[in-house]
Amino acid sequence: MVRDSIRILQAQGHKATRPRKLVLEVLEETEKPLSPYDIQGILRARGKYLNHVTIYRILDLLCSLNLAHKVLSSGGFVKCSLDDIEGCHRFMVCQHCGAIQEFADKGLCQEENEFARNLGFHTEYHLSEFSGLCSRCYRKWLH
C-alpha cells in the first residue's frame, strides 16, 4: 500500500513528495515490471509530468529501502510485496501475461547454500527468477 511506503520513507527521514507518491501509486497498481520510462509514460498519460532523472532517483531510493525491487530478467521495477528476506530475491514471472509474483522460502535458501558450500562457495545473496506460466495463463493454455 502506498500509504505504508510513505510512512516508511518518512520514518527514515525522507520527504513524502508528490513525485514519490506518484511513482508509488503506479508501482502499486501494476503487477508487471516497469522501466523508469514506462513509469514516466504512464504518468504522462495522466497529465502528470516527472523528469526521468527524478524517477531514476526515486527508484534507487525505493530499492535501497526494499520498497521496490529491480527484476533482472527484464530490467523493470516492481513494488516489494513481502516482508523482506535478508539476502534473498525471488520472483516468478509469467511469460504469457508478464505478471510477476515475489516469493521467498527459507528451505530453498538452505538447499541452495548447502549445494554451493559443497562446491566451496560461501553464499551471501540469492537471486532467483523463474519464468513460466501463472496459474491463470496455465489454465487457459490447457484447453
Added chain:
Amino acid sequence: MVRDSIRILQAQGHKATRPRKLVLEVLEETEKPLSPYDIQGILRARGKYLNHVTIYRILDLLCSLNLAHKVLSSGGFVKCSLDDIEGCHRFMVCQHCGAIQEFADKGLCQEENEFARNLGFHTEYHLSEFSGLCSRCYRKWLH
C-alpha cells in the same frame, strides 16, 4: 575450448571468422563476466580491432547456441562451461574477486518446480545467480 566452439559454430552452418575466434579466445581465458566493450578493450590492447556492433552480434550468436551466457546480475558475458541443462541457468559469482562459476543441479530444479507449483505457477525456466565468496577468497577472508 575455442576449438570446440568453432566446430559447433560450423556444424550449425556459421562461419569460423577471425572476429568470432578472437571473441571466443577472450571469453575462454577469463573467468569473469565481460561486457561487449570490455572485450573490445582487451582486444584493442592486443592490437586487434573489432567494431562493437560485431561484438554484440557475435555474443548474440554465441548465446543463441549456448556457447556463452549473459550474467544478469552484472550484464556481462561468460563462456558456457557446462553441457547445457535445458531451461536452467545458474551461476555463483564471487563478490570479492568477480570470479564466476556455472553450475547445475537437477535436484534444485525439482525443488524449485515443486515450490512454484504449490503457488500455482508452472515453471519453464530457472535463473539463479548466487553471490558470495569463492573458496579462495573465503579462505583469505577467514584470517
Added chain:
DNA sequence: GGCTAAATGCAACACTATTGCAATTAGCTA
C-alpha cells in the same frame, strides 16, 4: 508564514545498444 535542507527539473553528457547499407571474406565449386 518563513527558514533550510532535501528533492526536483533541466541541460548536458556518457554509455549502451540497434539499424541499414556498403565493403569484405569464408567456404564452396570448378
Added chain:
DNA sequence: TAGCTAATTGCAATAGTGTTGCATTTAGCC
C-alpha cells in the same frame, strides 16, 4: 588455386538508457 556468392563485418547514424552538476522548488519544521 582462382572465382563466386552468401554470410559476415565495419561504419555511420541513430535510438535508448543512465548519470552528473547546478539552479529552482518544496516538504517539514520552527
